[in-house]
Amino acid sequence: MFEKVKSFLEEVKAEMKKVVWPKKREIVTATIAVIVFSFVVSVLLGLLDFIFSYGLEKLFK
Incomplete structure (x- = not known):
């Protein structure tokens, strides 16, 4: 389990470079x-x- 985590972190470090x-x-x-x-x-x-507010206000007044 820990070997997989260690391997993963090493790969992450290599990719970050x-x-x-x-x-x-x-x-x-x-x-x-x-x-x-x-x-x-x-x-x-x-x-x-x-514009739309003004237009609708004029339309419905």
Whole structure:
């Protein structure tokens, strides 16, 4: 049982050495892209909400 666990952990360690981790610049760029995209989508959804609310309010008055 313990040999299997030890073997598994050794394999995990070997695989972790193969991982190509992103550079700090790539992480910052991707994070900024996600923030900008989220902001744009939230503004668009807010505008759509406002337009539909305004339209329905005028329609049912």
